[in-house]
Amino acid sequence: MRPGRPGDTGPHAARRRRTGYLFSFPGLAFLALLLAYPLLYNAWISVHDVGLSGLLGGPEPFNGLANYRATAADPAFWHAVRLSAVFTAGSLLFQFTLGFALALLFARPFPLNGLLRSLLLMAWLLPPVVSGTLFKWMLDGDSGAYNALLRSTGMGALSHDWLNDPATALGGVILANVWVGVPFNMLLLLVGLHGIDPELHEAAALDGANAWQRFRRITLPLMRPVSVTVLLLGLIYTFKVFDLVFVMTGGGPVDATDVLSLYVYQVFFTSFRFGRGAAAGLLLLAVPLLAAALYVRRLRREAREGEAA
């Protein structure tokens, strides 16, 4: 029995347990202060009528579920939910498939492989404000690089003010977010690919399986656990994206890119309705939280399976 475990009954058990708690204290304190406290505070606000004057000492009456009801009755909220769903689904689909394709490419040895891989990571390392501004410029109607490219290749008729048209703005924002997310997907999937025993591929090749069959029957099934993990993490990261969208479109034109995080921001900082903002914020949190719970459960199961093996 290792010291500090709950079942420990050795001569110095009590002291060892105390030491154990001491070690876990910084972590617990961190969680309590920076996670539990703001979340509880937010939950408290979400059931009170808190406006600007409330923050300054005015009355903040308890109003039960009124904030949640008002949020649920707001068409702009449901519009934001739909946009967030499209944004997340679109981003994940392209990030994952492109990331997978690149991972397959970089899994093979070729000259400059390492260098190219590190360069690709740049996209993920850039602050979202920088990548957002970059794409805002590139998608600009007048001087943007995309339109210049279209014109120079004789497709000038397709040139367009991408981010100022409600029909294409969300697509433009998704494009930027895909660019940001591809390296992250690629990196994790590459690690997964390296974990597949090359002998499996060799054996299958000897048995006459072609490349497509090997990919379909060996790579894909064996990549399933990694893929689910990557998608869950992607979901958590993508659903709450704020800065990228804020920089690129600020939610516009009209309300074409008003994703949930921007909706919450506006309720808070434009309308100063803190109670409703907190309620919407908690609802915004629900989706990533669910994904996180699934992710943690998977991690536990993998750990158990790992121990069993």
Add this chain to the structure above:
Amino acid sequence: MSRTFNRRDFLRTAGSAAAAVGLGAASASCGSNHQGGRPSTTTLTWWDYFTAPNFQAGMKTLIAGIEANVPGVRIQRRTYPFADLGNALTLAAVSGDLPDIAIIDNVSMNALGGSGLLADLTDRVKTWGQADKYSHGPWASCQVGGKTLGIPNNSNCLALYYNTTMLRAAGVKPPTTWGELAAAAQRLTSGDRFGLALSAIRTEEGVFQFLPFLWQSGGDLSTFSTYGATALAFLDDLATKGSLSRSCVGWTQQDVNAQFLSGRAAMQINGPWQIPTLRKSDLEWNVVALPSDRTSATCLGGENWVLTAGSKHLDQAWEALEYTQKPSVLVPYLESFGDLPARDDLARTGTWASDPALELFIGQLALARPRIYGAHYADASQAIALAEQAVLTGSATPAAAAAAAAVKISTALGRT
């Protein structure tokens, strides 16, 4: 108190613990402190959003003047980007780290006015006796619920700039009515050049530019479904004829000026703060009043000085504020900023009387309306911005957009 455990208790409980891990470190730096110097020295904290380099010299002179002339006062200034100052004040209100003095956009008086965040200056202003020196609009923007909550710092408004060369070449006279504006814009449009540029961005900036059209048509926020539709239809018409770029839904006023400077727009709607930039270019330009429809109107912009209600140094802060309003201090300060005065007694002095462009803007201030609509104006403003964007991007007809906005506006402004 009816509750046993309110939000402030909740904050207080965790506050000390938060300070222990250093969360307090960041906020502590902006509170007033009495350390350093003689015990009689008071450090006043001061927030504004004048971050651009060309404002710094004038601001430094002003602050040095305060410190030299107001006994025992030191100023600790902090600047925020334009869009962040309101949020910073809100957050500071929560944590209790508000500055003593702030210079805020006059439209912020709507949200902050009823909140109790701003100090009531009514009695001090009465004793001071200078109220009648200020122009009507700016002064009105400082009055909320019968109290004086601020002192106007400066004023600005919108007017119509035009490219003299382009108008001469096209044989077009500067427009004075909506009809003339539409005709001129159409004749000046050619190739990749638009007749008119304005900002229809989805923020207060875009609404600042839209409201004059609403007012000129004879309407206001309370009659938006009718007159909002008229104003929106006028802009829609400009965009449909190609005289106004639909990209203006993404342009800030800075972007609009860039379009004008690069010759991609023959006319632009913009404020006096663009004059220094325009003078640096070789462009030949002039500026006239905004064209009128049923009536003439422009929107009043500018900043107000405010003191915060929780300040421990209200007397010193007021003294500092009083000092800044002495004409001998105020005039060079405003001139260094390229700002227009918010006082009638200074409007006909110095460069404001000798510079024709500034003179035009000064004259327009008489028609400039302040945006005084109450605590929930921001929601109404958001509804207007959405309506304008919907029309200009072709997602809604002017009538439908105006009707939808009118409902939101009356909900927002009807709330107490």
